[in-house]
Amino acid sequence: MSTASAVRRYRDEPVDDETLDKCLRAASWAPSGANQQPWRFVVLRSSDARAAVTAAARRTWQELKRFYGLTEPVGHADDAKSRVLRAMEEHTRVGGFAPCLVLFCVQPQRGASELQQGGSIFPAVQNFLLAARAEGLGAAITLWHDSCEDELRRLVGIPDDWLIAALVTAGWPKGRHKAVRRKPLELVAVVDRWNQPWSCGLDNS
Ligand SMILES: Cc1cc2nc3c(=O)[nH]c(=O)nc-3n(C[C@H](O)[C@H](O)[C@H](O)COP(=O)(O)O)c2cc1C
Structure with missing residues (x-):
């Protein structure tokens, strides 16, 4: 888990069905409210769907760059920001696109809040990501479907x-x-009181 960071740059090599099957199976082992498993994982292989996603990714990235005033990464600068910018460029470039695309869909359950609905699909997404990491694959969550949703539907x-x-x-x-890279545990885990940091007395750094 500590090295399952988002991977946005992939080698130009297909992912075999057996490996993908392991990740999808791990997703299907996730918990969900009342064990309803209100999900469907759609492997996108058709050229139409992949083209729609690629165009949406590009659009979203251009909008984000404008919104945040991000500039193109300069040369081969190796600071964290430049690395992420370069990875995002490659991730969203037409033709340089990911070998695997999987849509995670959820059917809202009656009476469930939006948070609860998310709780019945994102554990499956995380299981997929962790299984991918265990297999040596790299993976990233995206919300690119937002800008091609009608077409994908x-x-x-x-x-x-x-x-x-x-x-x-x-x-x-x-x-x-x-x-x-995450906040130190002491800032996010507490005991009994909101501001009383968790500490087990061990140095796990
Ligand atoms: C709900 C959610 C939406 C995300 N959307 C995107 C996205 O649209 N594009 C992207 O490249 N990464 C996306 N990410 C990945 C995050 O940017 C990434 O997990 C976070 O920056 C932490 O980086 P790390 O996983 O490399 O440690 C998303 C992650 C989550 C949980």
């Missing part, structure tokens, strides 16, 4: 009462899996 035949929660990209990574 039509191409896949997603029923109107289902939601698309995430679009995961995966493939054999270019380069190494990187350690995740």
Whole structure:
């Protein structure tokens, strides 16, 4: 888990069905409210769907760059920001696209809040990501489906009462899996009181 960071650059090599099957199976082992498993994982292989996603990814990235005033990464600068910018460029470039695209869909359950609906699909997404990491694949969650949702619904035949929660990209990574960078545990785990940090007295750094 500590090296299951988002991977956005993939080698130009297909992912075999056996490996993908392991990741999908792991997704299907996730918990969900009342064990309803209100999900469907759609492997996108058709050229129409892949083209729609690629165009949507590009659009979303251009909008994000404008919104945040992001500039193109300069040369081969190796700071974290430049690396992410370069990876995002490659991730969203037409033709350089991920070998695997999987849509995670959820059918809202009666009376469930939006948060609860998400709780019955994102554990499956995370299981997929962790299984992918265990297999040596790299993967990333994206929300790119947001800007091609109508087209994807039509191409896949997603029923109107289902939601698309995430679009995961995966493939054999270019380069190494990187350690995740997260807030120290002491800032996010507490005991009994909101501001009383968790500490087990061990040095796990
Ligand atoms: C709900 C959600 C939406 C995300 N959407 C995108 C996205 O649209 N594009 C993308 O490249 N990464 C996306 N990510 C990946 C996050 O940017 C990434 O997990 C986070 O920055 C932490 O980086 P790390 O996984 O490399 O440690 C998303 C993650 C989550 C949980």
